[in-house]
Amino acid sequence: MGAPAKKEGRMSNAERIVTTLDSLLTVDASLILYGRASIALGFENPPAATLRSLDVDALLTTSNESAFAEVPEFWVAQEKLNQVLDDEGLYMTHIFPADMVFLRRQWESEILPVLRPTLRHLRLFRPATLDLILTKMMRGNDERATPTVLAIAQKALAAGFSMPGRPAV
Numbered sequence: 001m002g003a004p005a006k007k008e009g010r011m012s013n014a015e016r017i018v019t020t021l022d023s024l025l026t027v028d029a030s031l032i033l034y035g036r037a038s039i040a041l042g043f044e045n046p047p048a049a050t051l052r053s054l055d056v057d058a059l060l061t062t063s064n065e066s067a068f069a070e071v072p073e074f075w076v077a078q079e080k081l082n083q084v085l086d087d088e089g090l091y092m093t094h095i096f097p098a099d100m101v102f103l104r105r106q107w108e109s110e111i112l113p114v115l116r117p118t119l120r121h122l123r124l125f126r127p128a129t130l131d132l133i134l135t136k137m138m139r140g141n142d143e144r145a146t147p148t149v150l151a152i153a154q155k156a157l158a159a160g161f162s163m164p165g166r167p168a169v
Contacts, residue, residue, distance in 0.1 A: 012051040014040040015117050017081065017090050018124065024077035024084075025121040032059040032111055034101070034135050035094075038126035042114045057094040059101060059127070061108055107131045 011019075014037035033041065036053035040046045082091045098108070107127050114124035126132065 011117075012040045012046075013037075013053055013090055014051070014056055016088070017056045017085065017092055018119065018122060019117055020084055021077055021081045021092065022119040022122045024080050025073065027071055027073050028121050028123065029071065029074050030123040030125065032061070032098075032125045032127065033057065033114060034059055034127055034132060038114070038132060041116060041124065042112065042126040054089050054091065055094060056092045057096070058092070059096055059098045061098050102134045103127065103131045104134065 014033075017037070018031075018041070033056060035055075035057040036050040037056040040050040040053065078092055078095075082093065085091060110128040110131070111125040112128065114126050127135070
């Protein structure tokens with residue numbers, strides 16, 4: 001007998017969104033998550049507030065933009081996802097070209113895989129921790145940004161994060 005299935009009530013909102021999107025796809029697609037969903041799915045023991053976020057935000061690189069333009073099924077699946085999850089208040093609408101978000105020049109070469117949940121068609125990634133912090137800092141006085149930046153910073157400190165040229169903390 002295998003491990004018990006995860007109860008839907010225990011699934012984070014980000015997990016619910018990406019698993020639903022994955023179930024609507026029949027072709028492979030890669031997404032670079034940022035924001036609270038990237039923390040909820042991309043870090044061990046994420047803060048509870050990130051698990052309750054109602055949306056998933058994603059970045060498109062220049063190469064991703066052209067790939068997504070050639071795969072209209074993704075956009076159809078994303079629209080269907082928003083219809084399916086509308087009653088729960090969950091959605092995925094913020095998909096930005098990376099040049100619209102504050103990131104370091106080398107950010108794309110330092111993306112990290114997001115390994116949970118297990119998906120068939122979606123391959124998930126997140127920016128490096130420092131880049132996640134930068135994406136939140138660009139929001140200025142958004143009251144949601146401060147707790148998220150603090151949560152990212154706490155995870156970075158716990159993992160021994162260090163800035164180039166400086167010792168780990």
